[in-house]
Amino acid sequence: MRYFKFTIIMSATTLAALHPGDIATIVSIHAEEALHLRLLALGFRSGKQIELIRKASFSGPLQVRVGTTDVMLRRVEAAKIEVLKS
Amino acid sequence: MKRIALLGMPNTGKSTLFNRMTGGAARVGNWPGITVELLSGKILLGPDMVEIIDLPGIYDLHGYSDDEQVVRHFLHDNVPDLALVIVNTTQIERQMSLLLQLKQLDMNIVVILNMADEAKKFGISVDAAKMSALLEMPIFLLSAKYGSGYPEALQAVTKALRYPTPGMAEELRSQLEQDEHIETEMARVLKHTVQVPARLSDNLTDKLDSVILHPWLGLPIFFAVMYFLFQGIFIFGQPIQAGIAEAFTWLRETALVPLLSSLPQALQGLLLDGIYNGVGTVAAFVPIIVLFFLFMAIVEDSGYLSRAAFLMDALMARLGLDGRGFVMLLMGFGCNVPALMGTRVMRSRAMRLLTMLVIPLSLCSARLQVFIFFTAALFSPKAAPLVLFSLYMFSFATAIITALLFKNRFKNTEPFVLELPPYRFPTLRQMALRGWLEVRHFLRRATKFIVVGVVMVWLLTHLPLSAVPASADTLAGMIGGALHPFFAPLGINEQLTIALIFGFIAKEIVIGALAVIYSLSGDALGSAIGQQLDWVQAYSFMLFTLLYTPCLATVATLQSESKQLKFTLLSLGWSLGLAWLVSFAFYQGARMLGY
Known part of the structure; x- marks a missing residue:
């Protein structure tokens, strides 16, 4: 039972699957080089905390906060960022 | 002449600093190695004239975006005597990576930690002197918007220019493959010099966002803002336009017609109806362009434009455009000319061209005059509004079809990741300068x-x-x-x-x-x-x-x-x-x- 719970809490998911208000830690970024570089420059790095602020309606983009920067990105791109929900 | 290049990430207030340094006396020019034009201005620093070049904002020195390539090629072919690196102090914990990349090029560098006023408000404190010692570069805290700290920084720039240019930007890329070194260096410097509160205390932005980006309220608010913007430009613009037209007619009737009356009829016609009317046509656009960019300065610098992009992205992404393109398209319904100029906020060239292809289909106020005349002449008062409405629908439909047809030809390859900066209000000076620069640009290019x-x-x-x-x-x-x-x-x-x-x-x-x-x-x-x-x-x-x-x-x-x-x-x-x-x-x- 304890193991079960453990796996649920620690299960890795992607940024796109988070809900508004969720805080998670970035595990890895599986993006092509151009996007990867841009995300790095915006402060997306493994181990950094990320907060999902809101999702736009009609499957629109996400607003996330990394450090002191608020960033919008589309769901397709967010699905390439693996996070660990805390 | 010695050259100073302004470098920094987007949203660092680079252009504000550029305008403060040059006083708005800038010109666009071509440079070896790159195809886009850059703004530059000449100022007197100490005993010498110095040329300042405003490079596009970049995230990464070895990135793939259009702007990043421009900067790389510029530095490669035109090594500046001094690189003035502008950093947004509120985001120093991530922006330092670019600074460290630039440092590796072994250029003559002076660092400006801009938006010091905002950082202070957020509770971020930076020990500039200590950072200066750790990085071995002159570093200054300042506010380009309000001017505090500016004289000291300018003095340091003047001093730094006395040294010969040490580095060359050859072999740029090979030098730049050492990211890991940058990461550890960044952590070391930040740990000793910067204190960021655990949670940023910018409640105002959060509160505003919860209304402006609200799932249901966001879009109605957006359309209301657009409507007022649109009305504002034309309520203020049309009387000024009419006044200018009157002034041109007056000058023509009282001075030019008597003056030219001795000339042959045809030559009179050519001068008055040809050249003079041409100048009048150009002048008619001036008030609209000034007003458009006064308002645009508010929409853009306040941070609302990126919010509009957030709200409209679900629809626009399918058309190969982004939300900012939608704002420009709507503004095109007033006048296509400033809307086309406004697409400059889009940094991806392909997306910008696609937006520019779509904007001329917007039913602008000039076309509306023709339609009002024709509907009045041919349709009953009851049918006339429907006819006008149907024309607006045609305008939207052809814009959407055009975007869908051409979106693969102008394929945007840049990642769509936009910053949502905190809400700010531009100073009057910033707004006026923007309007003036854009009008001058239009007059030079289009007259x-x-x-x-x-x-x-x-x-x-x-x-x-x-x-x-x-x-x-x-x-x-x-x-x-x-x-x-x-x-x-x-x-x-x-x-x-x-x-x-x-x-x-x-x-x-x-x-x-x-x-x-x-x-x-x-x-x-x-x-x-x-x-x-x-x-x-x-x-x-x-x-x-x-x-x-x-x-x-x-x-x-x-x-x-x-x-x-x-x-x-x-x-x-x-x-x-x-x-x-x-x-x-x-x-x-x-x-x-x-x-």
Whole structure:
């Protein structure tokens, strides 16, 4: 039972699957080089905390906060960022 | 002359600092190795004149975006004597990576930690002296917006320029593959010099966002903001435009006509109706452009434009555009010219070109004048609003179809990840400077083009001199006759074809041209046209007017903004072709249905 719970809490998911208000830690970024570089420059790095602020309606983009920067990105791109929900 | 390059990430206030340093006395110019134009200005620093170049904002020195390539090529081919690196202090914990990349190039560097006022408000404290010692570079905290800390920084820049340029930017890329080193270095410097509170205390932005980006309220608020913006520009703009037009007429009647009266009739016509009217056409755009960019400065610098992008992205992404493109498209309904200039906020060239291809299809206020005249002449007061509404729908529909058709040709390859900066309000100085710079840009780029165009149409409609102006015997009349086989299937007669040739200059003069062609004006002209045409022909003419080349000023702006003749021709060809097809389909369809 304890193991079960453990796996649920620690299960890795992607940024796109988070809900508004969720805080998670970035595990890895599986993006092509151009996007990867841009995300790095915006402060997306493994181990950094990320907060999902809101999702736009009609499957629109996400607003996330990394450090002191608020960033919008589309769901397709967010699905390439693996996070660990805390 | 020594050269200073301004470098930094987007949203660091780089342009604000550039404007503060140059006092707005900037010019655009070409540089070796790059295809885009850059703003630069010359100022007196200490004993010498120094040239300051505003490079585009970049995230990463070895990134793949258009701007990042521009900066790389610029540094490679034009090593500056000093790189002035601007960092947004509130985001120093991530922006330092670019600073460290630049440091590796071994250039002469002075660092500006900008937005010191905002950082202080957020509770971020930076030990600039200690950071300076750790990084071995002069570092200054300042606020480019309000000017605090500016004199000290300028003094350091003057001093730094005395040293010879140490580094060369050769082998740029090979030097730049050492990211890991940068990460550890960044952590070390930040740990010793910067304190960031665990949670940022910018509650105002969070609170505003919870309303402005609200799932249900966000879009209605967005459309309300757009509506007021639009109304604002025209409520203030139209009286000024009318005043300028009056001033031009007054000058013409009281000074130019008596002055030129001794000249031959034809030469008088060329000077007054050709060149002078051309200048007047250019001047008519000035108030609209100034107002547009005053408002745009608020929308953009306040951070609302990126919020608009957030709200509209779900729809626009499917069209290969982004939300900012939608704002420009809407503004195009006022006037296409500033809307085209405003696409400069889009840093991906492909997306910008696609947006510029779509904007000329927006039903601008000049076209609206033609439609109001025609609907009044041919439709009942009850049907008129519906007719106007249907034309707006055609405008939107053709814009969407154009975007869908061309989105693969102008494929955006840049990652769509936008910053949402905290809300700020631009200073009056920033707004005024923006309006002034944009108008100057427009005047420099478009005046010659527009004046030459107006003169050409004057010649077409007045040569040979023996013919009655704008009649079938003039060159324009002959062209109208020759084009008749093309326009007959659309239900557009020869007189209207000549008016369309005038409409190429500006839609404002279409009705005036019809008055000359029919030698009637006002209500008499309306009823004459109403008797000659039926509603199907009139609607077909309006559709053609809606979709074909908006005006010379738009063409001039398309060319000056894209700097690509091929693109301007594509836009011209596409709008003409689309206008013909839509009018043809409508006219023949309606006739087939028995109307």
